[in-house]
Ligand SMILES: Nc1ncnc2c1ncn2[C@@H]1O[C@H](COP(=O)(O)OP(=O)(O)OP(=O)(O)O)[C@@H](O)[C@H]1O
Ligand SMILES: Nc1ncnc2c1ncn2[C@@H]1O[C@H](COP(=O)(O)OP(=O)(O)OP(=O)(O)O)[C@@H](O)[C@H]1O
Ligand code: SF4
């Protein structure tokens with residue numbers, strides 16, 4: 343069997359000063375050509391997991407291997423670093439305010455690809471064009487660009503490295519539907535033509551549905567459900583995943599979230615908000631159980647939860 | 663147009679809290695906005711939607727007096743808010759208005775918060791301007807609770823970089839509603855939020871709107887959000903508003919070719935298994951606007967005359983205002 347490009351085992355992260363860990367024991371294998379979605383509550387550790395995958399945040403326990411080696415053993419200039427790229431969630435904050443869009447991308451082409459100044463400049467123009475930026479716009483600095491323009495500079499910069507794995511943290515949140523379509527199609531093309539592996543963090547479930555084949559659902563640092571994207575969205579099993587799917591604007595069911603008066607630190611991470619909570623749930627965090635095809639971390643055995651009848655996802659705008 | 667309709671229109675106009683007419687804004691040598699028209703009724707919610715880079719954020723900045731900071735100035739047009747002409751406002755007038763009557767939730771929540779101050783201090787500084795000192799802390803916690811911030815007490819002691827993207831966004835919203843404004847401008851207020859929190863925040867904003875009769879402009883790319891929370895919609899392309907009207911109307915019967923293409927590009931509009939539909943070419947940036955319709959180079963319906971005249975936002979019978987020379991033909995096909 344082929345080796346995964348990236349593999350996480352029991353990856354955990356605690357930030358200093360935070361009362362609870364941001365990431366608790368995540369397992370994940372990223373193979374060439376994979377398309378993995380990460381969805382979940384705001385603050386549940388999606389960005390933390392993404393940053394851990396690219397080696398940008400140290401683990402408190404567990405391990406993440408890149409090309410078979412733990413991140414801690416990968417030196418600064420090692421080319422393996424450039425093969426794993428991240429598109430950051432905050433488009434403004436992740437760009438150098440002093441550089442124009444064009445300079446930002448050209449700099450990467452020069453340092454990583456060893457291109458000459460003019461070749462790098464030419465390549466940068468091409469890459470920016472692919473994400474829909476050209477003309478005057480590319481000679482502006484971040485402060486002079488719109489949110490969606492900055493976001494695309496970040497995408498072009500990541501693609502300039504020719505990565506094998508791309509962790510994209512909300513890459514199209516600031517883009518209108520038509521530019522979003524252009525960027526998503528580009529990512530899909532890269533995956534099909536070069537086997538680019540994608541880890542896509544997004545709160546937009548229709549984007550996750552379009553781009554990914556498998557997905558993880560996170561809640562308070564834990565992966566609470568995983569499986570094929572299709573199944574996850576059509577037949578969510580974990581009570582949180584169900585609430586998530588039912589929260590899509592236009593969904594016909596209303597999301598079931600309650601406030602249980604329980605100690606949020608005890609037992610299952612979702613106990614305090616779960617409509618299906620039982621006393622046993624307060625003992626321990628249930629482990630992810632299931633098969634390779636799908637698993638969820640809930641004490642209710644599959645089948646005993648009142649599974650909703652599947653409804654089609656495409657209900658967002660009820661128009662022509 | 664029949665007489666009763668006209669009367670309705672006048673009534674709707676006179677009750678508008680905000681009225682923007684033919685607004686043009688310039689930075690350096692280039693117009694960045696040209697021909698922005700919109701109005702927001704008291705207690706209503708307008709969705710400002712459109713191409714990235716079309717001028718939505720700049721429009722918000724114009725409404726809150728933040729243009730001078732980026733070297734931009736109003737060249738033409740009017741902004742009337744609650745009977746006052748905002749174009750003639752000076753710094754002193756803005757200081758009195760901003761935060762109290764019109765509040766702004768900026769697009770990037772990291773740049774909107776002061777990185778070296780805890781969330782608690784930033785809230786306190788604003789609350790202090792409006793409420794007695796003894797209530798500052800309770801009110802800060804109350805505000806964070808309202809925006810569904812987990813652990814409000816503890817969040818007060820955190821710095822912005824210690825919060826997740828969605829938590830920063832909620833802190834920004836809390837900061838904006840401190841002064842109980844009449845008009846809230848929210849530039850992409852829920853982009854970094856998961857759908858459950860997004861739904862909660864939008865419900866919160868709606869209930870605030872009902873309780874305090876607050877009006878709102880939401881800038882968003884999320885057409886699902888637009889459909890659920892807004893009453894009216896204004897679509898922008900290349901620095902101007904190209905279609906406006908009641909949300910349901912515009913989404914179900916788009917009259918401008920750009921609006922049509924935008925709706926067709928949604929993942930939810932795709933036929934199973936197919937690629938997403940895109941619009942060929944790119945929008946012209948500021949300084950690249952040719953004569954005539956700015957959508958013409960990409961428009962499948964373009965005719966020669968489209969290159970000659972800039973289409974104005976015009977209402978057609980049985981329709982809503984759109985800026986396309988061929989809208990009457992297109993609406994019936
Ligand atoms: N640098 C930091 N220092 C301290 N705590 C942090 C830091 N970064 C994140 N956290 C905390 O870790 C938790 C997880 O944050 P993370 O950014 O991974 O969430 P997320 O799932 O990406 O959320 P969102 O959808 O809102 O972006 C949050 O509780 C956050 O407050
Ligand atoms: N300070 C500035 N100097 C020069 N040009 C600017 C400046 N700020 C914005 N622009 C340009 O003005 C246009 C409109 O920008 P604006 O930020 O209003 O777009 P937007 O509609 O909010 O887009 P997005 O949805 O991507 O946030 C863009 O082409 C942008 O590059
Ligand atoms: S005016 Fe002409 S070019 Fe512009 S949108 Fe209408 S048909 Fe297309």
Ligand SMILES: [Mg+2]
Pocket residue numbers: 388389390431511826827828
């Ligand atoms: Mg995040």
Ligand SMILES: [Mg+2]
Pocket residue numbers: 488489490718719720769849
């Ligand atoms: Mg903007």
